[in-house]
Amino acid sequence: MKAAVVTDFTQPLEIQDLPIPDPGPGQVLVRMEACGLCHTDIHAAHGDWPVKPSPPFTPGHEGVGIVEKIGPDVTVRQVGDRVAIAWLGHACGSCSYCIRGWETLCESQQNSGYSIDGAFAEYAVADANYVVAVPDGITPTDAAPLTCAGVTTYKAIKVAHIEPTERVAVFGVGGLGHLAVQYARLVGGTVIGVDVEEDKLALARELGADHTVNARTTDVVAALEELGGVDVAVVLAVIPEVFEQAFASLRRGGRLVCVGLPPETDGPMSLPIFPTVLKGISVIGSIVGTRQDLAEVFELHAQGRTRVVAETRKLDQVNEAVEEVLSGRATARLVFEF
Numbered sequence: 001m002k003a004a005v006v007t008d009f010t011q012p013l014e015i016q017d018l019p020i021p022d023p024g025p026g027q028v029l030v031r032m033e034a035c036g037l038c039h040t041d042i043h044a045a046h047g048d049w050p051v052k053p054s055p056p057f058t059p060g061h062e063g064v065g066i067v068e069k070i071g072p073d074v075t076v077r078q079v080g081d082r083v084a085i086a087w088l089g090h091a092c093g094s095c096s097y098c099i100r101g102w103e104t105l106c107e108s109q110q111n112s113g114y115s116i117d118g119a120f121a122e123y124a125v126a127d128a129n130y131v132v133a134v135p136d137g138i139t140p141t142d143a144a145p146l147t148c149a150g151v152t153t154y155k156a157i158k159v160a161h162i163e164p165t166e167r168v169a170v171f172g173v174g175g176l177g178h179l180a181v182q183y184a185r186l187v188g189g190t191v192i193g194v195d196v197e198e199d200k201l202a203l204a205r206e207l208g209a210d211h212t213v214n215a216r217t218t219d220v221v222a223a224l225e226e227l228g229g230v231d232v233a234v235v236l237a238v239i240p241e242v243f244e245q246a247f248a249s250l251r252r253g254g255r256l257v258c259v260g261l262p263p264e265t266d267g268p269m270s271l272p273i274f275p276t277v278l279k280g281i282s283v284i285g286s287i288v289g290t291r292q293d294l295a296e297v298f299e300l301h302a303q304g305r306t307r308v309v310a311e312t313r314k315l316d317q318v319n320e321a322v323e324e325v326l327s328g329r330a331t332a333r334l335v336f337e338f
Contacts, residue, residue, distance in 0.1 A: 003121035004318045007056050009047035012319040013120075021117075021125045023071035028128045030083060034140035035119040036062030036310070037321050037334045038148050038175070039238065040087070040261070044114050045322070048263035053114045061087040061112040062147040063119025064140040065338075067131075074128040082140075083131035084147040084298075085112050085119045087288050090127045103290050120315065122338055132294045135302045142301065142308040145175060145333040148288065150297045150306070153180035153236070155289035156257045157187060160232045164188030169224060170209075171246050172236035172260065173200040175325075175333040180234055181207050182306045192230065194220060199331055203309060215245075224249040231255070238262040243269040247281070255282045310335045 001020050004013045023029045041059040043049055063085035067077050077083065091098050091106035098106050112118040112126070134143045153176050162168055168189035170180045177193065177200070184191045185208045193204030196216040204212050213223045224230055231254050233246035238260040247256050247269075258269075275281065289297070300306055309332035313321045317336075324330045 001122040002315060003058050004315055005056050005058055006045045006053070009045070009052075009055070013045060013059075013322075015316055015318070018121070020123045023069055023125050025072045026074060026128055027071040027125045028067045028074060028077050028083070028131060029069040030063065030065040030085060030124050030126060030131070031068045032063055032065040032119055032122055032124060032338045034064050034144040034338065035060045035336050036144040036148065036175070037318075037325060037336065038062055039325060040148070041113060041120070042322055042325060043261065043263065046263075048265075049261065050264050057113075058117040058120050058124075059113040060118030060120035060124070061085065061089075061114070062144045062149070063112070063124060064134055064143040064147065065119075065124075068123070070128065077128045077131065082134040084134050084143060084294065085124060085126045085131055086147045086151065086294060087111050088130060088291070089116050090130055101290065101292070104288050120318065120336065130291065132291050132298070135298050137302055138298060141310055141312060141335050141337065143298070144335045145179070145308050145310055146297050146301055147294065149176045149333055150179050150301070150308075151289035151294040152176060152259060152286075153234070154183050154297050155293050156180065156234050156259050156286040157183040158293070159284055159286050160234065160255050160257050162187045162189045162232055165190055166231035167192060167228065168232045168234065169194055169230040169246065169249060170204070170234050170236065171242050173204045174236070174330065176236045176259070178203055178207055178309050178332050179306065180236060181209050184234070186300070186305060189232070192224065192227065197328055203331060207307065220245050221248045229254070232257060234259060236260050238266070240266055240269045247271065250279070250281055252279045253281075254279070255284055257284045257286050259286050309333065312337045
C-alpha cells in the first residue's frame with residue numbers, strides 16, 4: 001500500500017510502498033477513502049512538541065474509510081461500515097477521566113498519526129471501539145475534516161458555555177475556524193472572525209459571522225473593544241501573541257478558550273494576574289472531543305446544519321500541501337483523496 005511516512009523530523013515526508021497491515025485483536029482494517037491534513041500532522045512531522053513521536057511513522061487523524069477486515073474479538077463493527085479514525089485512537093476506558101466522560105484526558109491514551117500509525121495511507125488499522133461511524137449521506141471529503149477540525153471546535157464551543165447573543169471571537173478562520181464560526185452561530189453567539197487573510201474573513205462572513213477583523217491591518221484589541229469587547233475568545237492560531245490579544249479583548253467575566261498549540265520553541269503565553277482576577281476571567285484549555293462529541297458533529301452535518309469547506313489533494317502531493325498550510329494559502333481544509 002502507498003503511505004506518507006515521516007522518516008526524520010528535518011526531512012520531507014516520503015511516499016513509501018508498505019505491506020497492508022493485519023488487524024489484531026479488537027482492531028479493524030480500514031481502506032481509506034479520505035484523510036484531512038491537520039496542523040497537528042505538521043507539528044508531528046516536524047517534531048515540534050515536547051512529547052515527540054518516534055520516526056518512522058505515518059501521520060493522519062482525520063481518516064475516513066470502509067472497514068475491510070475485522071480482527072479477533074471485534075463485535076462493535078463489521079465489514080462494510082464507513083468509519084472515521086480520529087485523534088483519540090485508544091484510551092484505557094477505566095480511569096476516572098474515561099469514566100467521567102473525559103476520555104480525551106486519559107493518561108494512557110494512544111493518538112492516531114502520533115503514537116500509533118495514522119491515516120496518511122491507503123489502509124490503516126484502528127481500535128474497533130474508537131473508530132466512529134459516519135452516517136449515510138456524508139461524503140468522505142466532508143467527514144474527514146469533521147473528524148478533527150469539526151470535533152475540536154465543537155468541543156471548544158461546548159466548554160465555553162456560550163449564552164445566546166454573547167459575543168464570540170474566533171481567532172484564526174481556516175480549517176478549524178470556519179467550523180468554529182458555524183458552531184458558535186448554532187448556539188446563538190454573535191460571531192466575530194479574526195484573521196490576517198482577507199479571503200478567510202470573506203469566508204467567515206459567508207458562513208454567518210456578524211463581524212470580521214483583519215489583524216494584519218487593524219489593531220485587533222481596539223477593534224474588538226469598539227464592538228463592546230467579547231465574552232468568549234476561541235484561539236485557533238498557533239502564535240502566543242494571538243492568545244494575548246484574545247485575552248486583552250475580553251469583557252468582565254469573559255472566557256479565553258485555548259485550542260491552538262504552538263511549537264515549543266515559540267515560548268509561553270504571558271497571562272496578567274490583576275486583570276485575570278479583577279475581571280473574573282476564565283482560561284480554558286480545550287483538546288479535541290470524545291467519540292460522543294464526534295457523533296454529534298456528524299449528526300449536525302447530516303441534518304444540513306454545517307458546511308465543510310475543503311480542497312482535495314492526492315497523497316503524492318503531501319509535502320506541497322504542507323507548504324500550502326504553513327504559508328496560509330489554504331483557505332480551509334486540505335483533504336487527501338484515495
